[in-house]
Amino acid sequence: xKNDFPLLYLFAPLLLAFCSEKEVQQAAPPNLKxxxxxxxxxxxxxxxxxQVYGKADIPIRARVDGFVEKLHFQEGSRIAKGQxxxxxxxxxxxxxxxxxxxxxxxxxxxxxNAENELARIExxxxxxxISKRDLDAATARRDASADAVKAAEANLNxxxxxxxxAQIRAPISGIIGKTKAKEGEYVGKSPNPVILNTISQIDSxxxxxxxxxxxxxxxxxxxxxxxxSGLNRTSHPLELYLADGEKFPYTGKITFLDRNVDxxxxxxxxxxxxxxxxxxxxxxxxxxxxxIVQVLDQALLVPQRCVVELQGFYNVFVVGDDGLVTQKxxxxxxxxxxxxVIQSGLSKGEKVLMEGLMAVQSGQKVxxxxxxxxxxxx
Numbered sequence: 001x002k003n004d005f006p007l008l009y010l011f012a013p014l015l016l017a018f019c020s021e022k023e024v025q026q027a028a029p030p031n032l033k034x035x036x037x038x039x040x041x042x043x044x045x046x047x048x049x050x051q052v053y054g055k056a057d058i059p060i061r062a063r064v065d066g067f068v069e070k071l072h073f074q075e076g077s078r079i080a081k082g083q084x085x086x087x088x089x090x091x092x093x094x095x096x097x098x099x100x101x102x103x104x105x106x107x108x109x110x111x112x113n114a115e116n117e118l119a120r121i122e123x124x125x126x127x128x129x130i131s132k133r134d135l136d137a138a139t140a141r142r143d144a145s146a147d148a149v150k151a152a153e154a155n156l157n158x159x160x161x162x163x164x165x166a167q168i169r170a171p172i173s174g175i176i177g178k179t180k181a182k183e184g185e186y187v188g189k190s191p192n193p194v195i196l197n198t199i200s201q202i203d204s205x206x207x208x209x210x211x212x213x214x215x216x217x218x219x220x221x222x223x224x225x226x227x228x229s230g231l232n233r234t235s236h237p238l239e240l241y242l243a244d245g246e247k248f249p250y251t252g253k254i255t256f257l258d259r260n261v262d263x264x265x266x267x268x269x270x271x272x273x274x275x276x277x278x279x280x281x282x283x284x285x286x287x288x289x290x291x292i293v294q295v296l297d298q299a300l301l302v303p304q305r306c307v308v309e310l311q312g313f314y315n316v317f318v319v320g321d322d323g324l325v326t327q328k329x330x331x332x333x334x335x336x337x338x339x340x341v342i343q344s345g346l347s348k349g350e351k352v353l354m355e356g357l358m359a360v361q362s363g364q365k366v367x368x369x370x371x372x373x374x375x376x377x378x
Contacts, residue, residue: 029323029364029365029366029367030356030360030366030367031366031367031369032319032353032354032355032356032360032366032367032368032369033353033354033355033368033369033371034319034351034352034353034354034368034369034370034371035302035303035306035351035352035354035370035371035372035373036349036350036351036352036370037300037301037302037342037346037347037348037349037350037351037352038300038301038348039298039299039300039301039348040298040299040301041295041296041297041298041299042295042296042299042301042336042341043292043294043295043296043336044292044293044294044295044296044333044334044336044341045290045291045292045293046215046290046291046293047241047288047289047290048209048210048211048270048288048289048290048291049209049286049287049288049289050207050208050209050240050272050286050287050288050289051207051208051209051284051285051286051287052205052206052207052281052282052283052284052285052286052287053205053206053207053208053283054174054200054201054202054205054206054283055200055201055202055203055204055205055206055273056172056174056199056200056201057198057199057200057283058171058172058174058198058199058200059195059197059198060085060086060168060170060171060176060195060196060197060198060199061194061195061196062086062088062168062181062187062188062193062194062195062196063165063168063188064088064093064162064165064166064188065186065187065188065189065192066088066089066090066092066093066166066186066187066188067088067089067184067185067186067187068086068087068088068089068181068182068183068184068185068186068187069087069088069089069183070086070087070183071085071086071179071182071183072084072085072086072087073085073176075176075177075178075179076175076176076177076178077175077176078173078174078175078176079170079173079174079175079176079199080170080173081170081171081172081173082169082170083169083170084167084168084169085168085169085170085176085196085197086167086168086181086196087166087167087168088165088166088167088168088187088188089166090163090166090167093159093162093163093165093166094163096159096162096163097156097159097160097163099159100152100155100156100158100159101156103152103155103156104149104152104153104155104156106152107145107148107149107151107152108149108152110145110148111142111145111146111148111149113145114138114141114142114144114145114146115142115145117138117141117142118135118138118139118141118142121134121135121138122135168196170199171199172199172201173201174199174200174201174202175199175200175202175279176197176198176199177197177198177199177200178197179196179197180193180195180196180197181193181196200282200283202276202279202281202282202283203275203276203277203279204273204274204275204276205273205274205276205281205283206255206271206272206273207238207240207252207271207272207273207274207287207289208269208270208271208272209270209272209289210265210267210268210269210270211267211268211270212266212267213261213266213267213268215293216261216268218293218294219291219293219294223236236291236292237251237252237253238251238252238253238254238272238274238289238290238291239251239252239289239290239291240252240274240287240288240289240290241287241288241289241290242281242285242287243285243286243287248274248280248281248287250274250275250276250277251274252272252273252274252275252289253272253273254270254271254272255271255272255273256269256270256271257269257270257271258270272289296341299333299336299341299342300341300342300346300347300348301336301339301340301341301342302316302339302340302342302346302352303338303339303340303354303373304335304338304339304340305338305354306352306353306354306357307330307332307340308357313329314329314330314331314332314340315327315328315329315330316328316330316345316346316352316353317352317353317357317360317362318346318350318351318352318353319351319352319353319366319368320351322365323365323366323367323368324363324364324365325353325360325361325362325363325364325365325366326362326363327362328345328346329345330342330343330344330345330346331343331344331345338373339373351368351370353366353368354371354373
């Protein structure tokens, strides 16, 4: 036992030096990066599910009934205005035109006879060779014949119009879809096809989506504050995202707001238009429309990496001028790029820790290294 004391005296200075160094290391506050809460103008975006329609989606209707003789187009192809699309058997309509022409000829003959009779009777009335009643009867026959000619002419014109309807032409230029009637099929009367096809103009497309009441009020108040009169909303262009997640290269604008909010759904219909020069977007697609619903003039921003979420609550660690850490609960209004828009809980200029969030504790003293946040190189 006596021999152990010299060893203790020998190692005691080393143990004391080691413990002192460890205490110094523990006492030194950690050096952690922090950022200031900044204030700036921020647009708030929201995404809405929209459905795509053609700039014009025109149904091709059979306006007369009959058998389809021939299709003069290729399904899914581009067609020009006035191009012949369908031929319906026109024999019945040609016969009707011939019958009405005959009726018109007969009416004209009757009119000539009535006029000749009236011309013969009129001189006889002046010499009292015929009664006034006979003159009135002849005049009435002449007038009735003239009306019969007009009726026959109208019937002939209608027959010619129906004959023209037997050839169905494109009302607009665009892309034609799949036909609902084939050659030899009877069309024009239900349950047979009446709408034979649809032509869509897709050089621009219409996208319809719905805003709930809250978003609509916020959105429209923002428009009024910006002095926007209603539909010329070029200051807030719309973005479109397709099913593959890619952003459509062209921006759109709102062209129509419905007159009322649907009481059943609590939403209002919004119509927008997007250029589509390559024809990529087709009617019927679903897409996401991203729109600015509000612009905050003095939004408080912190990097998203500064915020810790726990059980649905959001917290940050704020460093005071004395270096002490304080945990604060914040409310998130929205996200913007790689930042959070803070609704409450922070003030402009406060220093918020960016690192050590899992190890630091409230009341701990740290050395805050103030840095500028760069989303590309955090």
